[in-house]
Amino acid sequence: MEDSYRDRGSSGGMVSWVAAELLQRGLVDGIAHVAPADPDAGGRFFRYSISRDLDALNRGAKSRYYPVDMAGILEEIRAVPGRYAIVGIPCFIKSVHLTCAQDTVLRERIVFTLGLVCGHMKSRNMVESFGWQMGVDVRDVARVEYRLKDPSRPANWYRAQLSCRNGEERQQDWWHLVDGDWGSGFFQNSACDFCDDVVAETADISFGDAWVEPYSSDGRGTNVVVVRSPEIHALLRNGMEQGRVALSPVDAGFVRETQAAGFRQRREGLAYRLGWARRDVKPRKRVHSGHHHLGWRRKLIYRLRYMISRGSSGAFQLAKRLGRPGIFMAWGRLMLKLYHGVTYSRGRLGAAFDWAERRLG
Incomplete structure (x- = not known):
């Protein structure tokens, strides 16, 4: 079973709503999610933690574009009996399922997975x-x-x-x-270049922002929700019937449209990268290497993203080592100007690329 919905409300609010319902109804004893951390305690601004009440859950209910790991909370789940739900990006949710396949304790205790639509992850x-x-x-x-x-x-x-x-x-x-x-792609994790999961396909329920008009201009935010669990589907239906949550059914085409850029990057972009990027790595994916249908400008966009994601970390580290942030800023502005010219036809560079495209096709 897989059903999709659209929610008009605060962006990300549906994640908190579903997590709170699971806690309040006693379906889980804890929600594992990324929450703020004291940088003095562990050198990180965010880390995974387990919330066992609504106050703790609400303190962690915001977007986090920061590298974290799940080792600590998985050990806590092993040590403390109970039923748990885990919130995570697609690769984390897949890792949880693979770990549960080999660990009977985790398999019994992790009963729900809540996935987040992901474009890519950033470095610290x-x-x-x-x-x-x-x-x-x-x-x-x-x-x-x-x-x-x-x-x-x-x-x-x-x-x-x-x-x-x-x-x-x-x-x-x-x-x-x-x-x-x-x-x-500034500061993108290099592994993200080879990911093909946009909507957390292995999660019991997935949440994403509706990046399509008129919803992307609505300051309240709009969620798209893909439900694969009968139990969570029942929670949503109950909330809709009681007027506690506003959801409208949508089809798969609408969900795909809201994440169109992500699907391009993870389908045609991935197929193109498989042919030349990281030739020492040959992952098996649902798409096969190929790019004959792509125009030279679209290929250049994917090349630039790859260059920016790799080069930004090097330029940043050089600037930090020399104590001159301006080195990174200058490099970044140059790359961004080039990227915007190719991708969005901005500025004189954009006009030049438009002219070349008309001439070359």
């Missing part, structure tokens, strides 16, 4: 880069908010906030940050 360098651009030393940052909520602004207008130890707060819209164009 992005936080420090944001700090450079906002005039904050990462060592002075106490908390990070990647997406501040503001119903008066379109949901796709991301605004980041860094909260300092002295109480000061710095904010900036992502489009003013050199690495703020998500699709360009």
Whole structure:
């Protein structure tokens, strides 16, 4: 069984709603999810933790684009009997299922998986880069908010906030940050170039943002939800009948449209990358290597994303080693200008690419 729905409400709100329902109805004893962490305690701004009540769950209910691991919470689940649900991106959810296949204790205790639609994951360098651009030393940052909520602004207008130890707060819209164009691939995990799972296909339920108009301009945010578990489907139907959650059925085509960029990157882009990227790695995927149907400009877009995702970490580390953040900023602005010209026809470079495309086809 697989059903899809659209929710008009705060972006990400459906994840919290379903998790809260599982807790309140006693279907689980804990929800494992990514929550803020004290950077002084472990050097990280976020980590996986297990929430056993609504207050703890609500404290962790926001977007996190930060590297984490599940080793600690899996050990806690092994040590503390109970029923658990795990929230995670597609690769984490698949890893949980593979681990459960070999571990009878985890298989008995992890009863639900809640998946998040994923474009790719970022390295921890992005936080420090944001700090450079906002005039904050990462060592002075106490908390990070990647997406501040503001119903008066379109949901796709991301605004980041860094909260300092002295109480000061710095904010900036992502489009003013050199690495703020998500699709360009700054600080992307290299493994993401070979992932073909956009909507967390192995999860009991998946949640994503509806990146299609008019929903992407709605400041309240809009979720798309794909349900594969009869028990969770019953929770949603009950909530709809009682008026506690507003959902509208949609078809697979609508869900795909909301994640069109992600599917292009993980289908035709993956097929193209399989032919040349990381020739020492030959993963088996549902798509096969091939690119004859792609035009030269689309190929260049995929090449640039690959270059940016690999080069951004090197440029960042060089700038950090020399104590000159401007090196990274200059490199990033140059690459972003090139990427925007090729992808969105912006500026003189864009006009030049448009002219070349008309001439070359």
